[in-house]
Amino acid sequence: MTAVAKPIAETEAPARRFSVTPILELAVFGIAVGVMLTTYLVISGNTGSQRLLTPPLVALLLVSNLVPLVALIVLMGRRIAMRRAARSPLGGRARLHVRLVAIFSILASVPTIFVSIVASLLFQYGVEFWYSDRARSMLENASTIAAGSLEDLKQRVGANAEKMSLDLAGAISEGVPIESREFFNYLFVQTTQRELSEAAIVRQADSGEILTVVILNPYDRLIEEQISPSAIRQLKAGTTAVVVEDAGGRFRALTRFPGSDNTYLYAARVIDPILLDRKTRSESVVRDFTSLTERSRSLQLQFNVALLVLSLLIVGLAVWVALEIADRLVRPVGDLVKAAHDVAEGDLGTRVPTPKSQDELGILATAFNRMTDRLQDQTNALVDANAQSESRRALIEAVMSGVTAGVLSIDAKRRIRLINSSAMALLNPGEAPVGRLLAEVSPELDGMLDGEAHEDIVQLTSGGEARTLAVKITHDEAGQVLTFDDITQQLLDQRRAAWSDVARRIAHEIKNPLTPIQLAAERLQRRYGKQVDAEDGTFAKLTDTIVRQVGDLRRMVDEFSSFARMPKPVFREESLLDIARQTMFLHEVAKPEIRFTLTHPDPVPTLVCDRRQLGQALTNLVKNAIEAVEAREDGEAKEVAMTIREGEEGQLFIDVADNGIGLPAERERIVEPYMTTRARGTGLGLAIVKKIVEEHFGTMAFADRPGGGTLVTLCFDTATLERLTGTGGEDGEAPGGAVPAALTRTKNG
Helix, strand or coil, X not given: CCCCCCCHHHHCCCCCCXXXXXXXXXXXXHHHHHHHHHHHHHHHCCCCCCCCCCHHHHHHHHHHHHHHHXXXXXXXXXXXXXXXXXXXXXXXXXXXXXXXXXXXHHHHHHHHHHHHHHHHHHHHHHXXXXXXXXXXXXXXXXXXXXXXXXXXXXXXXXXXXXHHHHHHHHHHHCCCCCCCHHHHHHHHHHHHHCCCXXXXXXXXXXXXXXXEEEEECCCCXXXXXXXXXXXXXXXXXXXXXXXXEECCCEEEEEEECCCCCCEEEEEEEECCHHXXXXXXXXXXXXXXXXXXXXXXXXXXXXXXXXXXXXHHHHHHHHHHHHHHHHHHHHHHHHHHHHHHHHHHCCCCCCCCXXXXXXXXXXXXXXXXXXXXXXXXXXXXXXXXXXXXXXXHHHHHHHHHHHCXXXXXXXXCCCEEEEXXXXXXXXXXXXXXXXXXXXXXXXXXHHHHHXXXXXXXXXXXXXXXXXXXXXXXXXXXXXXXXXXXEXXXXXXXXXXHHHHHHHHHHHHHHHHHHHHHHHHHHHHHHHHHCCCXXXXXXXXXHHHHHHHHHHHXXXXXXXXXXXXXXXXXXXXXXXXXXXXXHHHHHHHHHHCXXXXXXEEECCCCCEEEECHHHHHHHHHHHHHHHHHHHHCCCCCCCCEEEEEEEECCCCEEEEEEEECCCCCCCCHHXXXXXXXXXXXXXXXXXXXXXXXXXHHCCEEEEEEXXXXXXXXXXXXXXXXXXXXXXXXXXXXXXXXXXXXXXXXXXXXXX
């Protein structure tokens, strides 16, 4: 036994449901964009100040941006996982792949978010101290101390120079010559005691040239170049007593030498390099701190942006790893599920690849392959056995389908087990009768089973048509078998043959005395009619009654004869329109109060028929329609309509409709002989019409006319009738009279 295995997505496609994932993705994307826009507005709103943002605010902005972006990455990973799952053999039902990716993504995202928050807070609080006012004060105080030390040294150099000039002037006033060795020694003592590096007494000539009087210069420098003209101008202006300048590595002081207007004392001290280096470094630290302070906001944002990007990269990497791991884990499971589904569909030859590693999945794959091997062996044995039983069943079904009788098998609970095509046609049970109760399909047959008879005649209604069945019941091991034949037409033929024999006998027995009775009544009228008193109308009434009743009896005898001995039809190609017009014209002249209409296509098709018999049938139908509309007493307009129309597959229809009293309750029996609803009717008119229609290989149907009344439809198979042209007589047109134009006509062609 072989079967075509279909993908699970095709065979068991789940019902489509409304998915919220796209809406959720769009919502998360919108939230992420909104949060980024809000973050930009918050940061750009504080651009006037370069102070750091508070750690809670930065952490809040980081979390607000990180959470939706991480969620968006996780959703993208889920979408990728769903697409991979859709391409798997399981189709849309592969949920394990998506769940594994979701679990790995969440496990990687949550710690990453918390670590990012903690790292951001630690960094913010640490940086906040170094950029605080206390740190700035410490650095500025250190720089101020270094600068103050140099400034104090500078002031001491100026003060010592001024005092030194007074001491030297005092020595000169005491008589020590300025050019003497003693004065030079005194200058040396003053210089060393006052912690000065060099000293000199200079004089400015009238030409502005600087002349050295006494000099102590251990550094071999040109003292004249160390004297600043601006310092001399300040001293001459009297704005200050001493001018101290920073000469790059030393402080030099210039003051007036007492007792002489153009004589000045120059003194200098070399600055300790360590002190200068401290001052330089403190100023550099302050400048660097100031620069960092000015860039603190941008550094803070750069760190948090880098932390955000790094977190997103970690989450993205985790999602990618989750996808790869899920692929490795789900692929063997998917192969097993697909193979199991193929086996369920009947493909026992399917196998799963055996993994190289003998882990749980490898053991499961090996066990599955061993199971399918055994199932395939057992199935092959069952197939061989089933093939034999199938051949037997096919033989039984072939025999049953060829039997014209209906065969129906039921079980002990009266559920249908088997039914052949003939039984389906007779019972018309609808779709899938097998498995249904017999009482639901045919209550009449089910009621017969309640009795003890094994053979019986059952009347039932199937498809709106009454049927008579000859039923025979037999018993088998599992239930009962009902065999039945449709004897409806057989009974109808027997009844019609019996009525034909009765009609023939009645016509023979009644027709012979009718003529003498009629002639006797007419002779009495001629001979004794003048002798009877004219005022006494009893004699005339009685004789008229005899003549009239004899005429009615003769008409009944004629109908009996027509029904009993219907002549064989002579088929010729006739004009159906002429037959219909003649029929309608005769009644239109007799019944002017009724509106007659004839509707036909253009051109009107011809029909192979017996003109006289078809005209008789149409006349009977129109006569019945007239009697039906005359039975109405509501005063409304009376109408009789005849319609000729063409159908499909060579069919021709003749509809006779009226707005009379309608069909009787027992409409199924109105075509039976001697079945009538009128007091003076014989019940043979419609029986004759049915016989004529059947001999023309046609059918007659009755229906209710929309709006009230009756609709009689005659259907003829033109193809069958055309093959009978000329049968029973010579070809040629039957004579027909002219039809006046007064007949109401309509065309629908």
